[in-house]
Amino acid sequence: MADQKLVEQIEAFVGREYGRVYAWDDVNAPMIRHWCEMMGVENPLYTDAEFAREAGYKDVVAPPAMLQVWCMGGLDNENYAPGSTDENSFEVLKIIESYGYPAVVAVNTELTFDRYVTAGENLYYTSRVDSISDEKTTGLGTGFFVTLIMPFYSKGEDGNDEKVGELLFRVFKFKPAHVAKPEAKADKAQAEKPVMKRPLPGVSDDTRFFWEGCEEGKLLVQRCTDCQTLRHPPAPVCIKCHSFEWDSVQASGKAELYSFVVMHYPEVPPFDYPNPIGLVELEEGVRMIAGLVGVDPKDLKIGQKLQVEFNRFDDRQTLPQFRPVAG
Structure with a gap:
């Protein structure tokens, strides 16, 4: 049962509102175009100003799913635009952590949209602690669900x-299930802690060939047998000609680093941190997401040459990972 002092403290946060976080830049066509390119979105309303004006808008509009992007801080999450609040809307998590709930994981987000935002508008959001649950026990552990509501505004x-629009953001602050409870017996406290294993990938009839190839040390890419288009991730139908007929080809394993992120927090076992994850472009032209090994995250560069290697984890799954190579 949760400490009553903790419960009283965190209940006082419910309803608390935090100041504005401004966007660094106005809604603008280059960012919209880049986002659409990365996401494979081809709606001319987002990229063709003349088309957008004919549809009744002043300029191109941003895809609704971009709403959260405009006010992000950048690589440094706290690098907010001038005039933004310096308050931490998640300060309640520090209170919960001080009572022995060290881990945190994002649970879900929900975006709702009131209207399109148009190039030239300047946005900001505020935050409100909407709710904090009673102490809950899940497969991850025991803790509290903290929900924030972030309404977004256009400056008039x-x-x-x-x-x-509005963003609902929920996190779970918890004691990991594998951590021994303080009241455990001395002999159990000395027992070896269970080793967390990597989650297994979902395997379907469409993806089974890929994972079986990994077990054999082969990087297989799905190919449409009608138009020869390669595609990844695997899918039941060709994205170009819509044929259901396909086979697979073995990729060379040579690739370039197209983009990457480095995960720092929250630290979720059994992964090592910082944890670099790459969007790699294979020599054959398709892209895939994979772990990056043998490199200091600070040395990662877009366009870096990579080579696949297959690594075995927990003696139950083999994953393709990519290592930088000279040149």
Whole structure:
């Protein structure tokens, strides 16, 4: 049962509101275009200003799913635009952590949209602690679900700012299930802690060939047998000609680093941190997401040459990972 002092402290946070976080830049066409390119979105409303004007808008509009992007801090999550609040809307997590709940994991987000935002608008959001659950026990452990509501606004020239959407963001602050409880017997406390294993991938009729290839040290890419288009991740139908007929070809394993992220927090076992994850472009032209090994995250560079290697984990799964190579 949760400490009553903790419960009283965190209940006081419910309803607390935090100040504005401004966007660094106005909604703009280059960012919209880059986002659409990365996501494979081809709606001309987002990229063709003339088409957008004919549809009744002043300029191109941003895909609704970009709403959260405009006010992000950048690589440094705290690097907010001038004028933004310096308050930490997740300060309640520090309170919970001080009572012995060290881990955190994002549970879910929900975006709702009131209208399109148009190139040239400037956005900001505020935050409100919407709810904090009673102590809950899940497969991850025991802790509290903390939910924030973040309404987004467009700044009006006359001071009449307009709400354009809202983000619900929920995290779980918890004691990991594998951590021994303080009241455990001395002999159990000395027992070896269970080793966390990597989660197994979901395997379907469409993806089974890929994972079986990994077990054999082969990087297989799905190919449409009608138009010869390669595709990854595997899918039941060709994205180009819509044929259901396919086979697979073995890739060379040579690749370039197209993009990457480095995960720092939260630290979820059994992964090592910092944890670099790459979006790699194979020599054959398709892209896939994979772990990066044998490199200091600070040395990663877009365009870096990579080579696949297959690594075995927990004696139950083999994963393709990529290692930088000279040149």
